[in-house]
Amino acid sequence: MKYLAIGTALLAGAAAAETPVLTIYTYDSFVSDWGPGPAIEKAFEETCGCDLQFVGAGDGAALLARLRLEGARSDADIVLGLDTNLTAAAKETGLFAPHAVDASFDLPIEWSDDTFVPYDWGYFAFVHNADLNAPVSFKDLAQSDLKVVIQDPRSSTPGLGLLMWVKAAYGDEAPGIWDSLSDNVLTVTKGWSEAYGLFLEGEADMVLSYTTSPAYHLIAEEDPSKAAAAFEEGHYLQVEVAAKLAASDQSDLADQFLAFMVTDAFQSVIPTTNWMYPAVTPEGGLPEGFDTLVQPGKALLLSAEDAANLRDEALTEWLGALSN
Structure with a gap:
């Protein structure tokens, strides 16, 4: 019996060793239990005969910093979670x-990038409780006593997006806008x-997020109490992308995943897990509430x-503004 058990274990180990592993670096919320990662992992593994492993690496902008540090020695085959504010630096x-x-991408802009593949998009916005008398511009916000939570642009794509928005x-x-807004910033988080x-805990009046964020509360929680402030200046667009690492030892499998990423099996998961607009509209359209x-x-x-x-x-x- 001992020999049978040892033989079975060896066979199982050999089978596991033969299963290719695809490693994808992404941001933490993507791989959370409520994010799209678990459903996408299951769907892709049903087609690839592989082991898909998502690795959370902080927030979006932190991904590029990690890849720069690791270089060609990185374990990543794909990075998923950069955006157009970072793609030029990434290239x-x-x-x-x-x-x-x-x-055929359903984006507000034409897409022709030969390195990065978009998988979702959205607009940055300040989210607040629906009963708040929300500001209608950055200048209006600066003249108010409202407190906001924002993210660090050195580690977070929303944080960098806010800088590009202004x-x-x-x-x-x-610079003058930031000087006037500095008193409104309660704190700056890494991601x-x-x-x-912090916003949900009531620590701040508003938080930098997306126009799509209220859809989560409405659809997942049946809670209509959150809204996004509409700003007269307009809203900055974010297109999130993925790309293959040149040093990947699973190049064909990485190509297979990028192709899978624009299929309905992937795109239909995005609206109600990542709470963004899909880059390719799913066959059933967008969920009610969007x-x-x-x-x-x-x-x-x-x-870029x-x-x-x-x-x-x-x-x-x-x-300079926030240090004064």
Whole structure:
């Protein structure tokens, strides 16, 4: 019996060793129990004959920092969770390989990037309790006594998105806007999850999030008490993307996942787990409740190159205002 048990264990170990492992670095909320990761892992493993492993690496902007540190030695085959504010800087690392995904994307912009594949999109916004007399612009917010929680642009894609939002809306006037907003910032968190948690705990009047965030409360919790403030300047667009690492030892499997990412099996999961708009509209359309969301009167977006060129300047302006 001992020999039978040993033989069975060896066979099981050999089978496990033969199962290819695809490693994907992403942000923490994506791999949480309530995020899209578990459902996507299950769906992809049913088709790939592989072991898909998501690795949470902080918030979106922290992903690029980790990859820069690890370089070609990284265990990642794919990174999922960068956005257009980071893609130019990511390409400059030389760590990413081109893709061959062909899809009809339902995005507010034309998409032609040969390295990064979009999987969802949304607009940044300040979320608040629906009974709040919400500001209608950054200047209106600055003149109020409201307290907001935002994320650090050095580690968080929403945090960086806020810098680009102010820069796109106000250009050379951005430093003055930040000076006037500094008293409204209650605290700055490393990532989105921490910031949103503080808001839900009642620590702040508003939190930097997305126009789609109220859909979570409405659909998942049957709670209509949250809303997103509509700003007159417009709202900054975020397109989230994934890409294959050039040094991946599972190149074909990584290509298979990127192709899977634009199918209905992946895209249909996004609206009610990642609470964003899917990059390709699912066959059943968007869930009921998404039709109630704020629709920005103006969409703001800097090109990937402009965002990269303006990042250091915008970060200096932000740091200067909040350190006073």
